Amino acid sequence: MSVDIQQSGQTRTEAAAESRPASLRRSRLSGFFGFSSLTRRIVVLNLAGLVALLSGILYLNQFRAGLIEARIQSLTIQGEIMAGAIAASATSTSEQDSLWVDPDKLMNIAPSEMLDPDGAIESLDFPINPERVAPMLRRLITPTRTRARIYDAGGQLLLDSQSLYGPGDILRLDIPTPQAVRSKPLLDRMVDMVQSWLFRNDLPTYEDLTGGEYPEVKQALSGAPTAVVRANKQSEMIVSVAVPIQRFRTVQGALMLSTLGGDIDDIVQAERLAIVRVFLVAALVMVVLSILLAGTIAGPVRRLANAADRVRLRVDRRAELPDFSDRNDEIGHLSTSFREMTDALYNRMEAIERFAADVAHELKNPLTSLRSAVETLPLAKTDDSKKRLLSVIEHDVRRLDRLISDISDASRLDAELQRQDLDTVDIGRMLTTITSAQNDVHSEEASIILDIAESARAPNRLRLKGHDLRLGQVFTNLIDNARSFTPPKGQVRVSIRRDRDNILVTVEDDGPGIRPDAIERIFERFYTDRPTEGFGQNSGLGLSISKQIVEAHGGQIWAENRLSSQPGADGKRYPIGARFTVRLPAAK
Incomplete structure (x- = not known):
């Protein structure tokens, strides 16, 4: 017999373990292996919002466009200054320091023409002398990280700052080779790849051209400064600005200044890396705060779930929830x-x-x-x-x-x-029907008197939400109980009145009243106190069921004795009947 009991106990234990929901097992596994599912969701969602914010900042960042515009303005001003200096140093190809011109003939020629000594008209030209311009260009361009090229009026390249020969030195700036680009660290290459994917542009490709085939140079030779932004093969931006070299409003050539590959990109990348560093710090703070926030949610919820499972599995006699x-x-x-x-x-x-x-x-x-x-x-x-x-x-x-x-x-x-759903019940109409039926059926017994207060006679004053059949059962039980204690030809009085937000129904009889020790017990199940009746004539469930129905409607029911108005010989007031009062919340 003991073996059977042990086996049955083990079977119940195994069944209880198997009946545990999968969500509980998953929560315990997640708590064992790491964060809970709710914690992971909070962390991921918060980080997703932060990543979206970072992406928007990087994608919509105006720093790159502003930097390009500032570099264009800087190169334009720098080019105009250098072009003025170059024009001032330019001289004629002749060795004379002066030029004689006949004023009378000068008035009859075009602004760009002059009269030579033989009377033939030639172009009035002041060509740029590379020998005189090269030292000055080298002094002007050396402090800057730019490349300068000078073209003559015909568009031919005269000077390039990458190949300036001075006395005993050579200045040469080489563009990084593809091998140098590939030698970047892995993180830098990943950043470049992400930037090339996020910040795609349609910039023209930069190529080294020998002649004045650059559009900005052609525009500068026509007298208009022009700026163009290009990208080299390494996707690095190069800003080129070409300004005309003029003397006496005559275009002698063009000066093109261009940034080195990677100058602007390095500045933009440094700025974006700073944003990324701030993002990493913010992400770390966000993760910590998310874990703390999730701990204040997931931990209590897990404890409540475990306690609910203990209640369901009846682990404890009366499990206490957190x-x-x-x-x-x-x-x-x-x-x-x-x-x-x-x-x-x-x-x-x-x-x-x-x-x-x-x-x-x-x-x-x-x-x-x-x-x-x-x-x-x-x-x-x-x-x-x-x-x-x-x-x-x-x-x-x-x-x-x-x-x-x-x-x-x-x-x-x-x-x-x-x-069942609650219906609107009119207590006045219900008690009118019940008392009329009781008087018709039990005409030879005690009569039932219904009294409705004047304040409760207004429309909708005696309405409430409830179950009409069950409420009718309550008042029928109370009236039957009162009539059973009332002597023949006596009265059972039923009164209704409105007390603020409640409806009060009182049922009084002319019986012997309730013994003091039984007033609290008469609503207990199977309790009956009818000395005049034989044993077993009443189940003792009527008042208990009535109390259960009233409390289910949010009301109260209680019993008390009606006392005589005049005291007896011993000075005490004796019961002259019982009174049952029902309080029910009225409909709003």
Whole structure:
């Protein structure tokens, strides 16, 4: 027998373990291997928002466009200054320092023409002398990280700052080779790849041209400064600005200044790397704060879930849920609701257990009496004894039938009240119908008087939300109970009045009243106090069911004695009847 008990206990344990929901097992696994699912979601969502913000900042960043515009302005001003200096140093190809011109003939020629000594018209030209311009260009361009090229009026390249030969030195700036680019660190190459994907542009490709084939140079030779932005093969921006070299409003050539590959990109990349560093710090702070935030949510929720599983699996006799009511947030409200729900569940279970025990006790009494009568019946020798035993058996059978009917009604009551929808019930109309029917059916017994207060006669003053059949059962039980204690030709008085937001119904009788020690017990199940009636004539469930129905509607019911207006010989006021009062919340 003990082996069977142990095996059955193990079977229940295994069944309980298998019945644990998958969500509980997953939560314990996640708690064992790392963060909970809720923590991961909070962290990921917060980081996703931060990444979206970073992407928007990098993509919509105006620093790059502003830097290009500033570099164009800087190169334009620098080019105009250098072009003026170059024009001032330019001389004629002749060795003379002066030029003679006949004023009379000069008035008859075009602005760009002159009269030579033989009378032939030649172009009035001041060509740029590379020998004189090269040293000055080298001095001007050396402090800057730019490349300068000078073109003559025909577009031919005269000087290039990358190949300036001075006395004993050569200045040469080489563009980085593809091998140098590939030798960048892995992180830099990844950043370049992301930038090339995020910041795609349609810039023209930069190429080294020998002649003045650059569009900006052609524009400068026509007298208009021009700037062009290009990208080399390494996707590095190069800004080129070409300005005309003029003397006496005559274009002698063009000066083109261009940035070195990577100058602007390095500055932009440094600025973006600074933003990325700030993002990394913010992401770290965001992760820590997200974990702390999730801990204040996931931890209490996990504890509440584990406690709810203990309640479901009946691990403890009365499992206590964690109390987070001191938190003024949703977790605190959830904890309070869970605790109240659990208390209501335990109270319901305990009420069911008490109800089952009371039912077993009440059924055992008539069954015991019935068994004794059945066992004694064969032993009875006289007809009177047999008739008496048969009457006892009939009485016990009727009592069992009445008990089973009332128990069935009481057991269905709670589920029925929870399942059915509430309707609008007019208490005044209901009691009018009940009292009229009671007076018609029981005309020979005590009469029922209905009194509705004047303040409650207005429309909708006696309406409430509830179950009309069950409320009718309450008032029918109270009236029947009062009539059973009232002597013939007596009165049962039913009064209705409105008390603010409540409806009060009072049922009074002219009976002997209620014993003081029974006032609190008359609403208990199976309790009855009818000394004048035989044993077993009443199940004792009527008032208990009435109280259950009233409380399910959010109301109250209580009993008290009606006392005489005049004291007796001993100076005490004695009961002259019982009074039952029902308070129900009125409809708003």
